[in-house]
Amino acid sequence: MRALTWHGTHDVRVDTVPDPEIINPRDAILKITSTAICGSDLHLYDGVIPGVLPGDVLGHEFMGEVVETGKDSTLKKGQRVVVPFTISCGGCFHCQIKQYSACENSNPAEKQDMSATLYGHPMAALFGYSHLTGGYSGGQAEYVRVPFSDVGPIVIPDHLEDEKVLFLSDILPTGWMGAENADIQPDDTVAVWGCGPVGLFAIQSAIIMGASKVIAIDHYPHRLELAKKLGAEVINFKTTEVREALMEMSGGIGVDAVIDAVGMESHGFAVDNMLDMVKQTVGMGADRAAALKQAILAVRTGGRVSIPGVYGGMTDKFPLGALMEKGLQVRAGQTHVQRYTKPLLDKIEDGTIDTTFLISHRLPLEDAARGYKNFREEQDSWTKVVLKPGLEMEKAA
Amino acid sequence: MKNNREISMAGSVAAAGVALGALAFGAFLSRRHDGGSDDAPKNARRKNHGEHALVGRTVTIRKPAAELYAYWRDFGNLPEFMENVERITEEGGTKGRANWTIKAPAGTTVDLTTEVTDDVENNRIAWASVEGSDIETTGEVTFTEAPGDRGTRVSLRIEYDAPGGAIGRGIAKAFLREPEVQARHDLKRFKMLMETGEIATSAHRKSETRKAKQQENG
Ligand SMILES: NC(=O)c1ccc[n+]([C@@H]2O[C@H](COP(=O)([O-])OP(=O)(O)OC[C@H]3O[C@@H](n4cnc5c(N)ncnc54)[C@H](O)[C@@H]3O)[C@@H](O)[C@H]2O)c1
Ligand SMILES: [Zn+2]
Ligand SMILES: [Zn+2]
Numbered sequence: 376m377r378a379l380t381w382h383g384t385h386d387v388r389v390d391t392v393p394d395p396e397i398i399n400p401r402d403a404i405l406k407i408t409s410t411a412i413c414g415s416d417l418h419l420y421d422g423v424i425p426g427v428l429p430g431d432v433l434g435h436e437f438m439g440e441v442v443e444t445g446k447d448s449t450l451k452k453g454q455r456v457v458v459p460f461t462i463s464c465g466g467c468f469h470c471q472i473k474q475y476s477a478c479e480n481s482n483p484a485e486k487q488d489m490s491a492t493l494y495g496h497p498m499a500a501l502f503g504y505s506h507l508t509g510g511y512s513g514g515q516a517e518y519v520r521v522p523f524s525d526v527g528p529i530v531i532p533d534h535l536e537d538e539k540v541l542f543l544s545d546i547l548p549t550g551w552m553g554a555e556n557a558d559i560q561p562d563d564t565v566a567v568w569g570c571g572p573v574g575l576f577a578i579q580s581a582i583i584m585g586a587s588k589v590i591a592i593d594h595y596p597h598r599l600e601l602a603k604k605l606g607a608e609v610i611n612f613k614t615t616e617v618r619e620a621l622m623e624m625s626g627g628i629g630v631d632a633v634i635d636a637v638g639m640e641s642h643g644f645a646v647d648n649m650l651d652m653v654k655q656t657v658g659m660g661a662d663r664a665a666a667l668k669q670a671i672l673a674v675r676t677g678g679r680v681s682i683p684g685v686y687g688g689m690t691d692k693f694p695l696g697a698l699m700e701k702g703l704q705v706r707a708g709q710t711h712v713q714r715y716t717k718p719l720l721d722k723i724e725d726g727t728i729d730t731t732f733l734i735s736h737r738l739p740l741e742d743a744a745r746g747y748k749n750f751r752e753e754q755d756s757w758t759k760v761v762l763k764p765g766l767e768m769e770k771a772a
Numbered sequence: 773m774k775n776n777r778e779i780s781m782a783g784s785v786a787a788a789g790v791a792l793g794a795l796a797f798g799a800f801l802s803r804r805h806d807g808g809s810d811d812a813p814k815n816a817r818r819k820n821h822g823e824h825a826l827v828g829r830t831v832t833i834r835k836p837a838a839e840l841y842a843y844w845r846d847f848g849n850l851p852e853f854m855e856n857v858e859r860i861t862e863e864g865g866t867k868g869r870a871n872w873t874i875k876a877p878a879g880t881t882v883d884l885t886t887e888v889t890d891d892v893e894n895n896r897i898a899w900a901s902v903e904g905s906d907i908e909t910t911g912e913v914t915f916t917e918a919p920g921d922r923g924t925r926v927s928l929r930i931e932y933d934a935p936g937g938a939i940g941r942g943i944a945k946a947f948l949r950e951p952e953v954q955a956r957h958d959l960k961r962f963k964m965l966m967e968t969g970e971i972a973t974s975a976h977r978k979s980e981t982r983k984a985k986q987q988e989n990g
Binding site: 392506 | 963973
């Protein structure tokens with residue numbers, strides 16, 4: 376089959392690789408119909424997440440048609456399903472309390488040691504990411520093997536086309552959980568850093584959850600425009616003093632909750648010395664670390680900090696004093712996707728949530744490398760790329 | 773290709789591990805020798821056994837003790853999740869004799885015979901190697917109820933003694949290679965098998981699985 380494979384920093388290619396096979400009884404094989412490139416994929420593309428190997432198939436936002444099932448799969452051939460990017464067994468302690476992204480059984484035993492060393496506990500598995508999180512082949516491909524197919528995948532009714540539901544795999548639940556973790560109250564002013572897909576869905580979710588005001592922060596005019604359309608007030612950090620603006624816009628109290636949907640490119644992970652790396656890096660990396668720090672200073676005393684943005688290593692000069700002295704609450708994490716797929720599918724079906732506004736480009740899978748390049752370099756206009764294995768090159772938008 | 777991937781993986785894992793863990797591990801190892809008296813299990817003490825190794829680990833499994841005990845008590849099941857155990861054949865009898873064939877490097881095997889030294893239904897199984905085995909070892913697994921509906925706490929404790937002589941030391945070195953890692957992984961696989969009915973693998977094709985590789989090498 377054809378698949379998008381990682382070969383090194385800023386080097387991804389569509390290669391021919393072997394088709395996946397059913398291995399465990401609960402597996403299923405999907406024929407991919409739509410898959411997307413995520414901000415998290417850019418961390419791999421930029422080579423700042425360790426444990427990615429040449430030849431690895433990327434992609435963790437995907438949906439498709441069931442073409443093969445293991446003997447204990449509950450799926451049926453021909454069903455259309457969206458698959459959560461977190462791989463979860465459904466039977467362990469964490470899955471039982473719905474902390475799916477902390478599943479104890481999805482990351483193969485021999486691959487758990489590294490994240491256990493880094494974080495004190497092993498991570499659950501994710502599709503198409505690092506070998507720290509299992510090294511499972513991803514869905515930017517024609518076919519994918521889906522373990523625990525009786526737990527994760529959600530069956531999609533025929534009348535909902537791919538583009539309406541694809542983002543149930545990651546960014547829609549991630550934005551939603553980002554807002555939920557901010558524990559939004561009716562009179563709240565909520566500030567969201569980053570108007571990428573995750574930030575935009577967090578904004579949409581915060582509004583649905585009843586925030587009285589949502590303020591979006593970014594520097595890309597088009598992305599800010601999208602935030603505005605969703606009902607947010609916007610701040611361009613290139614031209615405005617963010618903290619001063621937030622104080623003014625929240626009546627001098629400070630915003631009640633902050634959501635960091637930027638994340639940090641974990642330069643800290645690059646081999647030698649994480650601290651030096653952070654200190655040496657001027658520009659994007661260091662700026663990005665600044666978003667969370669800025670959010671912690673901007674949030675009101677006793678306020679809430681939600682971190683859906685991905686961090687992987689350590690950070691220098693963290694405003695720990697502000698965190699403690701202001702009595703902040705912090706919630707973070709990879710999304711417990713399986714918790715949200717059904718309720719969010721319902722909201723898509725009844726029209727409360729639209730996700731299609733986000734898609735700026737539809738490309739054939741064959742053209743995926745260009746998708747990565749532009750999603751990274753033309754962020755303002757390339758807001759979200761959907762890849763279609765079936766699409767002909769010349770028909771591409 | 774396969775080898776390169778494995779090497780570069782090991783490299784990046786080692787690098788990040790070293791970068792983050794070196795300081796902590798240095799301090800940790802140097803204090804492993806100290807004794808101590810607290811409520812922690814012996815295998816958690818900071819000490820070094822030389823050619824004697826005590827390894828142990830506890831996992832919590834969301835299944836009743838009876839089910840876990842029954843699976844483990846059938847020693848023939850253990851190779852399902854114990855990576856370097858090729859096979860175990862039970863001789864039966866009152867002492868529960870079993871013959872283990874354990875894989876060692878360069879196509880060699882370590883053979884031992886064990887007898888069950890303690891057997892408390894749904895609670896504890898202990899075993900020890902008998903004279904004539906390639907390696908001296910004792911092991912025990914205990915099953916105790918976890919709080920609420922968390923299932924059962926399963927603790928595995930294994931001790932090894934290197935046999936004498938140069939050959940013995942060679943075997944020991946191979947066999948004792950990262951026994952802690954081995955025990956940890958084995959127990960995790962046991963948990964997976966009991967909780968999910970399968971052992972997680974990120975293999976893409978059957979030929980890449982642990983089983984296929986075992987057959988290929990064995
Ligand atoms: N927690 C999860 O499970 C999960 C899931 C998906 C994605 N993520 C993470 O969420 C983050 C965002 O993902 P995305 O797909 O929206 O990525 P993206 O790269 O498209 O968007 C990031 C946005 O942040 C903006 N930004 C950068 N620095 C900023 C600053 N200092 N202040 C304000 N805005 C700033 C950028 O201009 C960009 O628009 C990433 O770190 C991604 O890895 C997390
Ligand atoms: Zn993602
Ligand atoms: Zn689980």
